[in-house]
C-alpha cells in the first residue's frame with residue numbers, strides 16, 4: 001500500500017471523519033460514504049432526538065487538534081456536536097458522498113469493491129458504520145392491532161419532534177441515557193409519561209454532590225483504574241490488591257452520593273448492585289430533570305418490568321407489561337439499544353469477523369486478524385470515543401504503510417479472545433458484541449500507541465491520573481507518526497516494517 005492508493009470509508013460519524021482526516025494527511029485518496037444526508041452519525045439531524053446532549057464534557061469529546069468552540073456549554077447539544085463535526089470535515093477537506101448507502105462491499109482484484117448505486121474500486125476498506133447506529137426495536141406481538149388503533153411505535157433516534165407527544169400517553173422503553181434524555185422533554189408536554197425499565201442501572205450525576213464535575217472522578221486515569229483490567233499494572237495492582245477496600249469505597253461512594261443527591265431511596269429507584277456496575281450499562285450520566293420529573297409525578301418509572309405485548313384495549317392503543325399492568329400508550333418510544341452488524345459484507349468475510357457468539361474479533365478493536373485490507377474504526381466504544389478513534393486512525397495509517405510490527409496471527413487471535421472473555425466477566429456480557437470497552441478506554445489508547453512506539457510525555461500521563469484526560473494532550477501524535485512514516489521505516493524509531 002502506498003500513498004495515493006484509494007481507501008473507501010463507510011460512515012461519516014466521528015470514526016469515519018477521523019479516519020478520513022488522518023489517512024488523507026498520510027497521502028491516501030479517501031472517499032467517505034454515508035447513507036445519511038448529513039454528517040455526524042449519532043449526531044446527524046436524522047438521528048437526533050429532543051433532549052440529546054453529550055455525556056462527555058465538551059473538551060473530552062473534541063478531537064485532539066480541533067477544539068470545540070469556547071462558547072459551547074460544558075455538555076454540548078446534539079446540534080452543536082453536529083455543527084462541530086461539519087466544521088471539522090470542512091477544515092480538513094474531507095471528501096464526502098452523503099446520501100449514499102453502501103449496499104455491499106467485497107474483496108475483489110486484491111482490493112475492495114464498494115457498491116452504492118454503482119460499483120467502485122478501492123485498495124482498502126475501513127468500516128466506520130457505528131456500533132450505536134442501528135436501533136434494536138423489539139418485535140412486540142400485537143403491533144398491527146396497536147397501530148390500527150392509532151398507536152405509534154418508534155425507535156429513539158426516529159423520534160424528532162416533542163410536539164408529537166403533546167397531550168398523548170407516552171411509554172418510553174429503556175433506562176439508558178437515550179431513554180432518560182427523551183423522557184424529560186416528552187414529560188413536559190405529554191398527558192402521561194411512563195418509563196418501562198427492565199433493569200435499573202447506576203447513573204452518575206453530572207455534578208457529584210452538586211459540586212464536583214464527574215469528569216474529575218471518572219474521566220481520569222485513576223477513574224479507569226477503579227475498574228478491573230485484564231493485566232493490572234503499577235497502581236492498578238495496588239488498587240485491586242491491598243487497597244481494594246479503599247478502591248471500592250471510592251467508586252461505590254459515588255453511588256451513595258447519587259442515591260442521596262437524587263433521593264433514589266424515596267423514589268424507589270435504587271439500582272441493584274453498586275456504582276462499579278456502571279461498566280455494564282451504557283456509561284450512563286443522569287439526565288438533568290429526570291429524577292426531578294419522577295419526584296414531581298410527571299414521569300412514572302415501572303422498574304423491573306418489560307413490555308410483553310402491544311394491543312388495543314377498548315380501541316385505545318395500549319401496552320401490557322410483564323406484571324400484567326396495561327397502560328394506555330399512544331406513542332411507544334423504544335430506547336432499547338442497538339444492533340452491531342455489518343450487513344454489507346459477504347458471508348465469507350463475516351465468517352472471519354465473529355466468534356461463535358457473534359462477538360466481533362478485532363485486534364486492538366481495529367483489525368480482523370485474517371481479512372487483508374479491511375479495518376474497523378469506532379468499534380472501541382469507550383469513555384473517550386474521539387481519542388480512541390483518532391489514535392486508531394493513526395494505527396491504521398501505520399499498518400497500511402506496513403510499518404507495524406504485529407504479533408503472529410495466532411497470538412493476535414488469542415489476545416482478542418482473551419479481551420472478549422475479560423469483558424464477558426466484568427460487564428456481565430454487556431459489551432455490545434465486543435465493541436464496548438469502557439473499563440479499558442485508556443488501556444486501548446495506550447496499547448495502540450504502544451504498537452506505534454509513540455506516546456505523550458510521561459509527566460502528562462501522570463497528571464491525567466488526577467485531572468481529566470484531555471485529547472489535546474495527544475495533538476502531536478498524528479503529525480509525529482505521519483512524519484515518521486513519510487521519512488521511511490529506517491528513520492522511524494519504533495516503527496518497523498512488518499516482515500510478512
Ligand SMILES: Cc1cc2nc3c(=O)[nH]c(=O)nc-3n(C[C@H](O)[C@H](O)[C@H](O)COP(=O)(O)OP(=O)(O)OC[C@H]3O[C@@H](n4cnc5c(N)ncnc54)[C@H](O)[C@@H]3O)c2cc1C
Nearest residue numbers: 011013014015034035041042054055056102129130378385
Ligand atoms: C444517543 C447517543 C449519545 C452518545 N453520547 C456520547 C458521548 O457523549 N460521549 C461518547 O464518548 N460517546 C457517546 N456516544 C457513543 C457514540 O456512538 C460515539 O461517541 C460516536 O459518536 C460514534 O461514532 P461512529 O462514527 O463510530 O458511529 P456513528 O456516529 O453511528 O456513525 C456511523 C455512520 O455510518 C453510517 N452508515 C452505517 N451503515 C452505512 C452504510 N451501509 N452505508 C453508508 N453509511 C452507513 C451511518 O449513517 C452513520 O452516519 C453516544 C451514542 C449515542 C447513541
